[in-house]
Amino acid sequence: MMGEDRDLTNLHTHGLHVSPAGNSDNGMLSFMSGDTFDYEFDLSLHPGGNLNFYHPHRHGNTAEQLWGGMAGALEVADETTALAAYETHTMVLKDISLDGSAPAAHTMDDFMSGKEGDVMMVNGKVNPVLNMKPGQVQRWKIVNASNARFYKLSLGSHTLQVIGSDGGLLNKPYAQSSILLSPGERVDVMVKASTTKGYYKLLSNPYDRGMSMMSGGSSQQITLLTVNVTGTAVTNSIPTTINANAVRLAVPAGTPTRQITLSMGMMGGMEAYINGIAFSATNAYTAHSSLNTYEIWEVFNNSMMDHPFHQHVNPVQVISISGGDSAYKSLYTTSPAWKDTVIVPKGGSVKLLVPIKDFTGTTMFHCHILEHEDIGMMGLWKIQ
Numbered sequence: 001m002m003g004e005d006r007d008l009t010n011l012h013t014h015g016l017h018v019s020p021a022g023n024s025d026n027g028m029l030s031f032m033s034g035d036t037f038d039y040e041f042d043l044s045l046h047p048g049g050n051l052n053f054y055h056p057h058r059h060g061n062t063a064e065q066l067w068g069g070m071a072g073a074l075e076v077a078d079e080t081t082a083l084a085a086y087e088t089h090t091m092v093l094k095d096i097s098l099d100g101s102a103p104a105a106h107t108m109d110d111f112m113s114g115k116e117g118d119v120m121m122v123n124g125k126v127n128p129v130l131n132m133k134p135g136q137v138q139r140w141k142i143v144n145a146s147n148a149r150f151y152k153l154s155l156g157s158h159t160l161q162v163i164g165s166d167g168g169l170l171n172k173p174y175a176q177s178s179i180l181l182s183p184g185e186r187v188d189v190m191v192k193a194s195t196t197k198g199y200y201k202l203l204s205n206p207y208d209r210g211m212s213m214m215s216g217g218s219s220q221q222i223t224l225l226t227v228n229v230t231g232t233a234v235t236n237s238i239p240t241t242i243n244a245n246a247v248r249l250a251v252p253a254g255t256p257t258r259q260i261t262l263s264m265g266m267m268g269g270m271e272a273y274i275n276g277i278a279f280s281a282t283n284a285y286t287a288h289s290s291l292n293t294y295e296i297w298e299v300f301n302n303s304m305m306d307h308p309f310h311q312h313v314n315p316v317q318v319i320s321i322s323g324g325d326s327a328y329k330s331l332y333t334t335s336p337a338w339k340d341t342v343i344v345p346k347g348g349s350v351k352l353l354v355p356i357k358d359f360t361g362t363t364m365f366h367c368h369i370l371e372h373e374d375i376g377m378m379g380l381w382k383i384q
């Protein structure tokens with residue numbers, strides 16, 4: 001972004017329920033090229049069984065640094081051994097466009113629309129092949145590490161069984177024909193391979209995140225990976241219970257509601273807002289919360305494109321979603337999913353139950369189309 005020292009960076013542990021203070025998941029820190037700093041994360045209050053994500057979070061530089069590849073998967077092991085026998089793969093979905101051998105530079109338009117690349121990769125490879133035995137069950141932990149690209153995942157002739165979300169394992173498998181995954185979201189799925197040998201494509205299907213006027217992008221169908229069902233058949237089955245302790249919380253009586261409105265600047269004014277304020281070092285919409293309380297956050301999207309709303313430190317459960325993809329809405333408003341990134345559909349809204357637990361300090365919430373975060377769609381969250 002203009003006016004920022006492009007060397008400034010820091011580290012965010014997206015998804016970890018850890019302190020936002022000191023040398024932990026502190027988004028207010030900032031380091032220059034050549035600096036050394038030791039981070040320390042106490043995971044004793046973080047629930048297990050989830051795939052998380054680390055990337056820089058220096059306001060103004062976040063989008064360009066992630067775009068260039070500064071990100072990775074951060075797995076926290078299951079607290080049970082129930083799924084240990086299944087062959088497990090972690091998949092990092094990332095797109096990029098290259099200018100020669102360097103990541104293509106951002107344009108002004110990219111900051112408004114969110115930058116999508118023309119090369120789609122799984123773990124840094126274009127359309128890799130994954131072998132499965134006929135009848136085999138595999139577990140795939142998938143993170144969308146792209147700046148702005150949405151993936152609507154499906155596997156030819158197969159059903160994807162969702163067993164976990166951003167914050168951990170679900171009570172049981174939820175069968176899906178496709179799964180919408182916006183930037184910053186994760187999904188944990190089990191797949192039972194066909195008994196018919198052959199090649200099956202893991203696709204990203206067209207999805208209109210509100211940028212349909214532009215060519216390409218999330219509105220294209222792309223083959224991300226090819227499953228090759230081959231070899232000697234096995235008879236694996238998907239468990240009917242995953243995590244019996246996973247429950248949907250009831251909304252406590254008298255829980256206060258906070259309203260958060262996301263909006264974009266008009267043509268030419270390259271800014272994005274939370275409750276009318278574009279985040280800067282000196283001005284931000286600030287939510288003040290008390291430790292050991294619950295809040296309902298009602299997040300409205302007053303713009304023409306979807307925004308993945310991400311809050312640090314405390315995961316939430318989704319009470320309701322207005323607008324958007326019906327399968328996404330059904331999955332996250334009926335399952336005991338813990339989420340830290342939730343799509344707020346264009347022209348729609350979401351209602352989140354926010355437990356404020358364990359940690360005080362100053363943290364943040366923002367759009368996870370990181371260009372939007374960099375132009376101001378971020379607020380501060382002060383927990384006392």
Ligand SMILES: [Cu+2]
Pocket residue numbers: 306307308367368369372373377
């Ligand atoms: Cu956004």
